[in-house]
Amino acid sequence: MTYDLFDLTGKRALITGSSQGIGYALAQGLAQAGAQVVLNGRDKAKLADAAATIPGAMTLAFDVTRHDDVRSAVDGFEAAHGAIDILVNNAGMQHRTPLQDFPADMFEKLLQTNIASVFHVGQAVARHMIARGKGHIINIASVQTLLARPGIAPYTATKGAVANLTKGMATDWASLGLNCNAIAPGYFDTPLNAALVADPEFSAWLAKRTPAGRWGNVEELQGACIFLASDAASFVNGHTLFVDGGITASL
Numbered sequence: 146m147t148y149d150l151f152d153l154t155g156k157r158a159l160i161t162g163s164s165q166g167i168g169y170a171l172a173q174g175l176a177q178a179g180a181q182v183v184l185n186g187r188d189k190a191k192l193a194d195a196a197a198t199i200p201g202a203m204t205l206a207f208d209v210t211r212h213d214d215v216r217s218a219v220d221g222f223e224a225a226h227g228a229i230d231i232l233v234n235n236a237g238m239q240h241r242t243p244l245q246d247f248p249a250d251m252f253e254k255l256l257q258t259n260i261a262s263v264f265h266v267g268q269a270v271a272r273h274m275i276a277r278g279k280g281h282i283i284n285i286a287s288v289q290t291l292l293a294r295p296g297i298a299p300y301t302a303t304k305g306a307v308a309n310l311t312k313g314m315a316t317d318w319a320s321l322g323l324n325c326n327a328i329a330p331g332y333f334d335t336p337l338n339a340a341l342v343a344d345p346e347f348s349a350w351l352a353k354r355t356p357a358g359r360w361g362n363v364e365e366l367q368g369a370c371i372f373l374a375s376d377a378a379s380f381v382n383g384h385t386l387f388v389d390g391g392i393t394a395s396l
Contacts (some may be wrong), residue, residue, distance in 0.1 A: 150377035154179035158374065159219075159229045161266055162207050162236030164191040166335040167285065167363050171233055173199060175374060180231060183222070185209070209236045209262035219269040228277060231374045232270045234263045234284045234307075239337050241296040252299045259303035263310055267325075271318060278317025278322040281374045284311045286329040288389045304329075308385045315383030324382055326373045331389025333361040357390030 158175045162168040164186040172182040183203045186192050196202040203226070209219035225231060238258045240251045250390050263284050275281025287304040289297065307327060314325035332351055334342050341347045342360065352358050369388050372378055387393050 151178055151371055151372065151375045153231070153375060155229060156180045156230040156374070157183060157226075158207065158231035158233060159183040159185060159222075159266075159270065160233040160235055161185045161262065163233075164188060164195045166337060167330060167333065167366060168233070168235035168365035169195055170366060171235060171370045172202070174364070174370055175231065175233075176200065176202065177367075178371045178375070180374070182228070184188040185236070193276055209266055210257040212265045215262075215265040216269045219266070219273070223266045223273050229270050229273065230279075230303065232266065232274075232283070233370065233374075234266055235268075236262050237285065237303075237337070238373045239300055241340075243296055247299060255299045255303055258305045259300065260310065263307055267310075267314060271314070271323060274323055275318065275321045280323045281378070282314060282318075282323060282325045283370060283373045284308075284314075284325075284327040286311070286327040286385055288387065289391055290327075290329050290385060291309050291387075291393050307391070311385060312383045319382045324373070324378055325381065326378065326381055327385040328366065328369050328373065329385050329387045329389065329393075330366055331355065331361055331364050331387070333366070335363060354395075355390040355392045356395050359390065361388070361390055 158180045160168050160172045163172045163184040176182045181201050183205050184192050184196050185205050187208055187243055189206045192204040205222055207214050246360045284307050286307045289301040290308045293301045311327040318335050369386050
């Protein structure tokens with residue numbers, strides 16, 4: 146059956162930054178498709194609360210910006226519980242300041258959280274996937290992978306880097322059995338965008354700028370993630386899938 150291609154039963158998925166927002170919604174979607182999900186974040190209490198709402202969910206707390214901690218956590222989990230078949234690199238942050246005033250320490254924090262973490266966790270998980278000859282890695286990019294807006298130049302730079310690192314992962318690892326792709330969300334109603342959602346002027350601008358005419362709902366990202374995590378995407382590699390209501394397709 147065609148639907149069997151999308152069945153994730155028997156698979157285990159680690160989703161970084163998944164106690165809330167997009168990461169939590171993706172974890173819910175993967176679980177509904179049959180996967181056992183492993184939620185990640187730094188706040189153990191928030192992780193426990195989120196995991197309690199998803200049947201069979203596990204938690205794995207570590208800081209995605211600390212290479213040695215990531216490696217230790219991933220290696221320890223694999224040794225204790227078995228394979229991580231799917232990785233979703235979702236952890237990220239935003240900081241809005243005009244570029245001429247952008248604090249250097251925040252620039253470095255954005256680099257570590259939004260792009261270095263993709264390398265740290267991606268490498269740690271991929272080493273195990275390579276040994277098994279299979280695995281799916283999905284990196285969360287952004288509409289800012291292609292576009293820019295005032296006040297978020299460093300964020301835009303990191304999300305452009307996520308797309309290119311995804312291409313690099315595919316180039317190095319596809320021949321070893323891995324599928325490495327990215328999802329680029331448009332404007333979604335999430336905690337990261339709370340200030341924009343609360344701004345009537347911005348929401349009105351967004352409705353006019355987006356062909357779909359509205360903010361996205363986080364659940365609308367689940368289908369793309371399930372597809373890229375499944376056998377249906379067996380020959381998809383190095384691709385960035387935009388889920389953005391058409392905003393990158395229209396002037």
